[in-house]
Amino acid sequence: EVQLVESGGGLVQPGGSLSLSCAASGFSFNTFSMNWVRQAPGKGLEWVSYISSSTTTIYYADSVKGRFTISRDNAKNSLYLQMNSLRDEDTAVYYCARGKIYGVDYWGQGTLVTVSS
């Protein structure tokens, strides 16, 4: 069974940093691309970042480019998102999601990041 479990969310002040993790199991992690998708409270879904299976290709949404860094450790079956210079508008539930033909097929349950003073 495919499982994706995010962790690392919490309350952080504007300008601060936070690191999210996503533990994957039930599939060959090193053969799939991965994504981060977020959802602000009461709002729709927003694609955040993509990383290819071998980490050779990485993309970011303009809203996070230069502030967020996606990475993965295939030996640990884990995906990460390092978030720096956080803003109020980064407050959201962050989901990791497995890539599938330019979409995603499996989602984690999400972790809440709250940016507030």
Added chain:
Amino acid sequence: QTVVTQEPSFSVSPGGTVTLTCGLSSGSVSSSYYPSWYQQTPGQAPRTLIYNTNTRSSGVPDRFSGSILGNKAALTITGAQADDESDYYCLLYMGGGFWVFGGGTKLTVL
């Protein structure tokens, strides 16, 4: 900036058929955008219904189907059930490593 458009809300009667669409503020959606569809109920993570235009994700009943209709991607639900009442989002790959979700459609079954 291209916007991905969806109907804000839609209603369907139990047992009925409904087609939700996903368009572009400028231009037409084709299979080259690899449209995918997601269902989300309040407080829950999204669930993938369709990817690559018309491929159902694992475990998704065949009441859900994806297609291109005219200049838009479409999600058709046949034999609507009460638990289909959810928010539905489409996702388009815009090329160049850039994906955009539509604003979502709130589907009511009544």
